[in-house]
Amino acid sequence: MAERKLFKGNEAVAEAAVRAGCRYFFGYPITPQNEIPEYMARRLPEVGGLFLQAESEVAAINMVYGAAGTGARVMTSSSSPGISLKQEGISYIAGAELPCLIVNMVRGGPGLGGIQPAQSDYFQAVKGGGHGDYYTIVYAPASIQEMVDLTMQAFDVAETYRMPVMILGDGVLGQMMEPVEFREPAPREVPPKDWATTGAKDGRAPRLINSIYLQPEALFKHNLKIAERFEQAKKNEVMCEKTKTDDADIVLVAYGTTARVCRSVMDRARAAGLKVGIIRPITVSPFPYNEIAEVARTARAFLTVEMSLGQMVEDVKVAVSGAAPVHFYGTTGGVIPTAADILERVEEIARAEVQK
């Protein structure tokens, strides 16, 4: 077994990216993710890579576009208000079919909001984010180890589907420390970058990185091609963790930090005799609709828990599709839900739906 080291979440993501071959980082400071650019500023020169602090998030993501267009493994990171600024570039990157990694350590919004952890960027992250018809692949890790594992495979995945991959964390995951091990992901056959603009050498035809298609039929076709790749990702990349859902009457659905809290809710509920399980989406895009639908065949009720006023719950409702009631409990503004408060909701649901 490889060595386990104590890492802060933000630094673990950065180190994992370097180990996954990321050599270029373009970013702009914003709390609570500053350890990522700070780590990269020290670490990338050691491996012959390059860190550059841009003049804005807008510039940073466009530098990512430029570098990704040359076939480089490149990433950026930010937090909510900064990710909003990056959406312009993310849309262009998606349109130009470029791979890259974007980390969002989500903080409370809207507006400048706060700097405490939140999950209120879910809609933005999983429904495309910027303008136009596209999706990105979004991972929602719940531990530092998982954040490392997902980051280690993120570049391969981005290159396979030629689309941006996002790590959707939050201030808790970024700031907490846990022992981690840097494990090589399962090898993937990544397609060659026969589109990269590196200079038209040796008589090859010029290449173009582009997202403009003025003929509606051409843009239609182009968008279908991008959508087809996402369909492939839906088939191959959906990840979700089910815990004690087989006999569960009440199933909690939560991702990231909230899922950690739900874990102790489940333990306490089970100790009190309530059959509670958890479904934890690890990819929130593509979303594990089928996995949730499967559990909905036996569960009596669902409770979606989020650090938002109800975003993922909409996808859970689509997945459950009326097979069982879907309840919601959420906190917002940077407040982390307590196990006690969630348990109270679970007990209410048990009284109403299970023990009636």
Added chain:
Amino acid sequence: MKQVYSVPKSLQPRSTHYCPGCTHGIAHKLVAEAIDDLGVRDRAIGVAPVGCAVFAYDYFDCDFQQAAHGRAPAVATGIKRSVPDSVVFAYQGDGDLASIGAAEIVHAAMRGERITVIFVNNAIYGMTGGQMAPTTLVGQKATTAPFGRQKEHCGSPLRVSEMLATIPGAAYVARVALSSPGNVAKAKTAIRKGFETQLAGGGFSLVECLSTCPTNWGMGPYEAMRWLEENMIPYYPLGEFRTPEGGQNDA
């Protein structure tokens, strides 16, 4: 017979979408000539803007990336930093560079990015139909300044070259005019110098090309060049505002 002028090889042999008499075509030829003369076609990576030159990639025989509005210097930075041996040029208009992309161009210059920017200043938004640009002259009419640009209302036009020349990272900054055979010859020299500055690793280079927009100015192509010389050059003086040697010269 000896050939006196041939079409540059780095240009694609196709017709452009530009309006008759538009000086974008002249600027394209000068860029292609510099690429040919320096023998860097297979290392060249262009960055196309948003604006009339959005399809610039169709006309050059080299790799290209198309950038979001104003972001060409940031995209060029990403390219140059990840492929340091490439010869990167951004081709931008005045709405793109001097308005929405003002931050990107200033900071690319500040970092001394080893890129060459061709800045086409025709004092108007061409592609969107003749709206006022930050470079529109006081009194000049535009569709969003129907009574002419008023200084009290929206200030005086931005002199980009002079502004960038104050930045230490800017190694070569020059303003030329695509308005007469003599001025075009000087523009050719300046654009070549811009690329040479990049090749020498000297830092950021930008050549501002005063250009015409006959369509949106409502003039014939020749008349537009006369107008440029009589109205734009007095406000936007020609010359080298910064050279790798540190001097300032009148072009």
Added chain:
Amino acid sequence: MTKVVFDEEKCKGCELCVQFCPRKVIVMADRINAKGYHPAVLADEENCISCGICARMCPDAVIEVFKP
């Protein structure tokens, strides 16, 4: 071969070559090309000095110039 060769189908009829020619040897043809423009043509080869100004000022890379 003439001193000035026009890629006639690319010509947009902007007349910049006509305007800037120091010897006034270029004119616009009566015919129209496939784009619908009257293309520029060399009307007076004898007086052409092969200076190349027409080609340099042409925005559409229509013109190539030769010197005997």
